[in-house]
Amino acid sequence: MKKSVFLGALTVAGIAAGAAAAGTLDDVKARGKLNCGVTTGVPGFAEPDANGVWQGFDVAVCRAVAAAVLSDPEAVEFVPTTGKTRFTALASGEIDMLARNTTWTFSRDVDLKFEFTGVNYYDGQGFMVPKELGVTSAKELDGATVCIQTGTTTELNLADFFRANNISYEPVPIETGAEAVQQYNAGACDVYTTDASALAAQRANFEDPSAHVILPEIVSKEPLGPLVRHGDNEWADIVRWTLNALVTAEELGVTSVNLAELGGGSDNPEVNRLLGTEGDLGAMLGLDKEWAKRAIGVAGNYGEVFEKNIGESTPIGLARGLNAQWTDGGLIYSPPFR
């Protein structure tokens, strides 16, 4: 706790130093590049491809913001951050926003003085076991050895879950995902637990994916989303509403295919407001009329970005599930554009 207070205080120092400069929007425009913090690599979410170009679900958020603000989805400087360096990089002003599989928690929002601008993926912690164990529920895992990444929220969630169900386990601490898979496949542990999206991605590349099952229990809430620093609400608004624009576009049926056509004006006033043919929402953000149109134009709406990077047709193979639109029974929901 003391440490977090100290770090928080340093964060304040960083913000105070940053506040002396102009707002983030002006900084980004003056620089001509958006500094966006991403992971050093999470399959489907952010990874450089064989040509060194960043691809992925989180990367798409960065590109959408860059397109909205700078009219160029390529005007992004991707700053890879580790779990240990991500928050200081944001607090110190090295990056303008962080789109990096970061769980929205109370202490990160309040104590570390960040502003989460929405949720782009609802994740949760799951368990994977070899099918031959015959386990069908996580509650049957009494006495199991569990491979777990150290220093993450998954470690704490695991302890909570096993204590609440009054069963015991033996943790096998692991540093990285690749190491965990290695240990799990070598039989060093009976169970591997991490975020369900990562489990699915890892399992899809096993030699025999069908020999392993992901148990139905999801033991934690992991809402992942982009975040910015406290204290610059105009910038937070831009990031928040860029994400909302992608979500709304899917809800309203605006896709990369019909974007140009709808951009010329349509019968639906909300589509018109979104794409800037009616009203002047862009000016309220300090941007031009077509900001949202450009953001959607990068890779399409939320659903298209999802399908392209982590959807069922990709090797990651994630179903929409919780991440379906609220109209389809999911949690993805944007406030109205009005």
Next chain:
Amino acid sequence: MSDTELAFVRSEEIPPAPPPASEAGAVKWMRENLFAGWFNTLLTILAIYIIGRFVVFAFPWFWNGVWDAGSIKECRDILSAAGKTTGACFAVLVDRWDHLLFGFKYPAEGYWRPTLAFIMLIFAAAPALFAQYVPRKFLIFTGLYPFIAFWLVWGGSLWVPLCILAAILATAYIFRVVENLDVGARGVLAGIVGAAAGLGLAFLLFQGATELWFISNSVGAGGALGTLASLLFKAASIFMFVFFIPMGIFVGYAIYNDAEDGGLVTVVTALFAIYVMLAYLLSPVSGALNAIIPIELQAVPSRDMGGYMLCLILGTVCVSLSIPLGIVLALGRQSNMPLIKGVCVVFIEFVRGVPLITLLFVANVMLAYFMPPQSNFDLILRVIIMITMFSAAYIAEVIRGGLAALPKGQYEAADSLGLNYTQSIRLIILPQALKISIPGIVNVAVGLFKDTTLVSVISMFDIVGMIRGPIQQSTDWISIYWEVYLFAAMVFFVVCYSISQYSQWLERQLATDHK
């Protein structure tokens, strides 16, 4: 005359018979080395069994290795289609070869640049490493090499490194000129330089004090620790507020006072000159020259460096900087002057008492807090400073061991010859002390080179960072393990083993058998 034959008399020597089969060749060697006694026999059989198991296990894995595939899935499909149960996916090395060597952001059309720089490094190092066989003239190339390599790897205008080189040469010239000035002129110069240095120092201290005051206010947010930290910062700030003017006057006067002897004023003038040239003249002059005759390579920012290249850059630069710095620190620690000795002892003990990874975090994360948000202090430079400091402290201790091992008579002999401090150190003490220290220095250098992989924790993509991040976490090569780590082990082994072989060769060359 008896025709009885005489008994047999040997008329010539018999040729030596070959030793019995059990006492010669492979059999003898095996009997003596592998099967001498039941215990050794047992160990041999055990070892053969273990090696055999390993080969049976690992050989098919190597032999079946797939070299051509686009992803780990494809690779497994190829293996299972060929009916093989085990096999390596070396295809990842083919697919991500450039990334492993140069990082994923270095422009592909520029790969020849670091490669050329590396080849030139071999030639640049040769005159220093193999002094007996390479003419001394080639040392000029060694001196020029850092500028060439910097230009090749980072790109940009050729005029920048050239101007830096010119600034260094000009500084050396100014140093000579000031050294040879007559006392009167030097007095005038010392007055000017002393006043400027005193003012500059006072200004810097004032700035530092304000900064500390600012930090103290933001740190005291809450809790006992916060209050304590705040008070400490406040105390330091007040201390500096009180002393910034006296310190300035003191230093200025010390420089002025030194005019007759001249050592201090020479050094300070040279430092001033190079500071002015690098801070104020470098970019306009190089920019203007480049506008007239543009010689440019595509500029590559530091954060785009990666792969094994980054390890080599960090390793080479830090080792070559930390050896001279370590020598200075070691000599400083032996100094009779309390201030110099104190500074060196505190530096060495502080740095040795802190893990390298902490210093790297400070370089990456903490420094960002204490600099204005838009300031662009190169990350690689920060890391180089930290690693150099770290290894210099260790090398200083190794060299101190060498200095301590010299008999006192050596120092006294140097004094009795009438050599001054610099001469005695350069001609008598260091050559012997460094010879003793070679194994230790090489040990530190090899360790340092391997420690460069630690930068992966501060999200720099050296070879291990590339493996742990973009390769193992990519959709194509998710969780691939042995192939990539074996590759990294191999490239490190090549370099580290060469370094240690070189050091053994050097020890033999320098052996004078004064044991």
